[in-house]
Amino acid sequence: MNKDFIKTAVIGHPIAHSKSPLIHSHWLREHGLKGSYEAIDIEADALAESVRALVDRGYSGFNVTLPHKIAIMALCNEVDERAKAIGAVNTVSIRDGKLYGTNTDAFGFAQNVLCAGLDGWSFEDGAAVVLGAGGAARAVIYALLEEGAPSVILINRTREKAEELTQMDKKIMVEDWAKRDDALKGANLIVNTTSLGMEGKPPLEIDLSLAPSHALVTDIVYAPLYTDLLQQAKKRGLRVVTGAGMLLHQARAGFALWNGVMPEVTPELEERLLEA
């Protein structure tokens, strides 16, 4: 096996839309590394045999996207604590034929906010209001608690799904979807993790007028980059962080695991991602 040439990939179905090959190829070139990163389409019922084939063909690792993020856990020899807590694996390293699963979405979310250079604002300053309780919300909540948010107010259309996530930590409190405007009163951070606001989806209907002036507003939806939520926040003079950086920063962690170099997110890379 030639370890001078590092073979990596993203697996999912469908996968043609994935921006990950663009990101990883950019960093491979930037760091003068010999390697490849492909998008590989794998259907749900072919997961086990296809992953075994990647091991046999000498891959160093791969990213995992829908619909395999949960199913891959059973195929890993080890799954780390953060992936277990988030309930999904999005990054696998292969060493000596064994699969090691982790999740880099929480890192991606936290780094995207931390790298925005927000003077006088910290995760620790107050409650975080999280809208949405799907797969991405779990990673966002993990990051919020890891970064020291004193409490998380979780609001989801389907309240039961939000209630399930309270098992992650006692600091998570659930509020009704209908009361989302009022819940913003004490917010230090407001995060949209629903799919509302995405191109082709309705906007997230929320009134930010009760949000404190120091509150930071972020959206993990990044197409469009400035969602209705972020546009409303900007009009009100609130600080905003866009969602594209979460995707870029989560990719950094996988790249570092496989290639031994922690790459940077540059404005040039972000521009290329948004143009693609």
Ligand SMILES: NC(=O)c1ccc[n+]([C@@H]2O[C@H](COP(=O)([O-])OP(=O)(O)OC[C@H]3O[C@@H](n4cnc5c(N)ncnc54)[C@H](OP(=O)(O)O)[C@@H]3O)[C@@H](O)[C@H]2O)c1
């Ligand atoms: N920037 C990044 O790197 C990144 C990473 C991951 C995901 N994302 C984006 O984050 C979004 C969510 O992803 P996910 O994987 O968490 O999806 P998911 O598991 O399908 O969850 C979707 C969430 O959106 C809510 N929702 C959907 N339609 C709604 C509506 N009409 N009204 C109110 N709530 C609605 C759902 O509420 P119910 O529970 O009531 O259905 C649920 O909370 C997607 O747009 C995805 O592209 C971005």
